[in-house]
Amino acid sequence: MNRLRSIWRLSALRQSVLLTVVFLILLVLAGGFSVFEFARVFDNRIEDELTARYTTVATDIEAGRFNAANYANSRFERIALLDDSLRLRNGFHDEDSIESSLRSDSFDGPGQWIYLVGDTSGGKLIIGSSIGRRNEFIEIIVQAMTFVGLMAAVLALLIGGVLGFLQQRRMSKITRTLETAKTGDLTTRIDVKRNRDDLDGLAHQVDETLAQLDVLMRQTRDFSANIAHDLKTPLARLRIRLETALTVEMEEGDSVEQIGAALEQADRVIAIFDAFLRIAKLEAGTAQAKFEPIDLGGLVQEVAEIYDAVVEDSGRTLSQKVTQPQTIQGDRVLLIQTLANLVENALRYTPKGSDITLFTEGAKLGVADTGAGIPDDEYDRITQPLYRLDKSRTDEGAGLGLALVKTIAAAHHARLSFSANPDAATKGLRVMLDFS
Numbered sequence: 001m002n003r004l005r006s007i008w009r010l011s012a013l014r015q016s017v018l019l020t021v022v023f024l025i026l027l028v029l030a031g032g033f034s035v036f037e038f039a040r041v042f043d044n045r046i047e048d049e050l051t052a053r054y055t056t057v058a059t060d061i062e063a064g065r066f067n068a069a070n071y072a073n074s075r076f077e078r079i080a081l082l083d084d085s086l087r088l089r090n091g092f093h094d095e096d097s098i099e100s101s102l103r104s105d106s107f108d109g110p111g112q113w114i115y116l117v118g119d120t121s122g123g124k125l126i127i128g129s130s131i132g133r134r135n136e137f138i139e140i141i142v143q144a145m146t147f148v149g150l151m152a153a154v155l156a157l158l159i160g161g162v163l164g165f166l167q168q169r170r171m172s173k174i175t176r177t178l179e180t181a182k183t184g185d186l187t188t189r190i191d192v193k194r195n196r197d198d199l200d201g202l203a204h205q206v207d208e209t210l211a212q213l214d215v216l217m218r219q220t221r222d223f224s225a226n227i228a229h230d231l232k233t234p235l236a237r238l239r240i241r242l243e244t245a246l247t248v249e250m251e252e253g254d255s256v257e258q259i260g261a262a263l264e265q266a267d268r269v270i271a272i273f274d275a276f277l278r279i280a281k282l283e284a285g286t287a288q289a290k291f292e293p294i295d296l297g298g299l300v301q302e303v304a305e306i307y308d309a310v311v312e313d314s315g316r317t318l319s320q321k322v323t324q325p326q327t328i329q330g331d332r333v334l335l336i337q338t339l340a341n342l343v344e345n346a347l348r349y350t351p352k353g354s355d356i357t358l359f360t361e362g363a364k365l366g367v368a369d370t371g372a373g374i375p376d377d378e379y380d381r382i383t384q385p386l387y388r389l390d391k392s393r394t395d396e397g398a399g400l401g402l403a404l405v406k407t408i409a410a411a412h413h414a415r416l417s418f419s420a421n422p423d424a425a426t427k428g429l430r431v432m433l434d435f436s
Contacts, residue, residue, distance in 0.1 A: 020153055028149070034145075053129070057127060066122065077129055079125075079128075081124070082124045082126065112131050167199065190206055294330045298325075299335055300365070311356055316353065316355070326363045346367060
């Protein structure tokens with residue numbers, strides 16, 4: 001019983017049975033209508049033939065050529081001529097049929113016959129025509145339609161069952177894959193090779209979703225590990241500095257230096273959390289409330305003035321490249337933060353003597369440098385929070401600068417892109433935000 005219930009729960013099988021039942025109902029209705037129409041047409045045809053026959057026989061009687069034996073067909077036709085006393089003069093002898101026909105004086109008659117009765121010069125003429133042939137033909141039609149209907153129903157069930165089984169097997173594979181994914185294994189795939197219908201399309205969507213979830217889960221794990229690493233180092237240094245300031249006898253200047261170093265580590269921890277909070281606020285969309293018209297040319301000049309001395313002291317050069325700048329709607333503070341992050345990245349990852357360029361061209365804004373650049377296959381990953389090309393994670397960066405740049409670009413509906421610097425002798429790096 002449980003097995004039957006499990007089978008009946010299959011949606012494909014239920015659909016197949018339902019469609020077959022609907023088909024049979026329609027077939028019965030169509031068959032009933034066809035039989036009714038056929039009977040009506042057949043009766044009209046018999047009546048027309050009977051009327052034509054009556055006219056022919058009546059004409060022969062008037063001409064004195066009547067002989068029932070020349071007309072009557074014992075199976076399908078009866079012809080009789082009665083005298084004025086209603087005695088049979090010529091034709092079939094069936095008193096019950098004759099008397100009934102005389103009483104009705106119409107086409108209606110008992111049994112499988114209909115009669116036409118009328119007066120002629122030779123007496124009363126009665127012509128009967130069998131409707132048994134109609135009934136036989138209708139019976140044959142009903143039997144044929146019943147046989148065809150049953151065969152069609154069986155074939156529909158078989159074909160529907162096979163197709164339903166194949167479809168259900170594909171659905172079961174999708175279900176098993178999702179069940180496996182629910183246990184935490186996001187590497188499982190349906191792995192559909194073709195795209196024949198919407199079910200294959202669904203399977204592809206499930207595979208793509210699982211792949212994306214797998215990437216997000218891996219990023220989350222890496223993200224958590226990176227947070228732990230980035231916070232552990234400054235916190236450990238902070239503890240050492242404070243412990244040294246408390247337990248080691250030092251000159252007053254040394255104590256102040258240790259406490260200052262501890263404050264720097266605390267500031268670094270606070271900066272990491274502050275960056276996370278800014279990213280969260282931007283992704284929530286609250287930054288758009290401060291949008292205003294911003295001239296990109298003026299923005300580049302403003303950031304250049306802020307960082308000119310810093311870049312020069314680092315042994316690098318800072319230049320501007322402004323070409324037909326446009327005015328856009330944006331948050332000035334966030335865009336200054338974007339350029340500041342890009343300049344600081346360039347300062348951190350380019351050697352001394354490198355050129356750093358702040359540029360804007362139309363509705364495009366960005367920073368380019370003449371450093372070593374980054375591998376092309378890293379472009380999609382460097383904007384992930386806490387991701388750094390330095391796998392040993394020994395540099396001072398927190399790996400949040402480009403993640404913040406990406407979030408700010410998304411808040412402004414700008415397209416962020418990375419490419420080699422076409423103006424650099426080396427590969428270099430060009431980071432650009434396109435606001436068009």
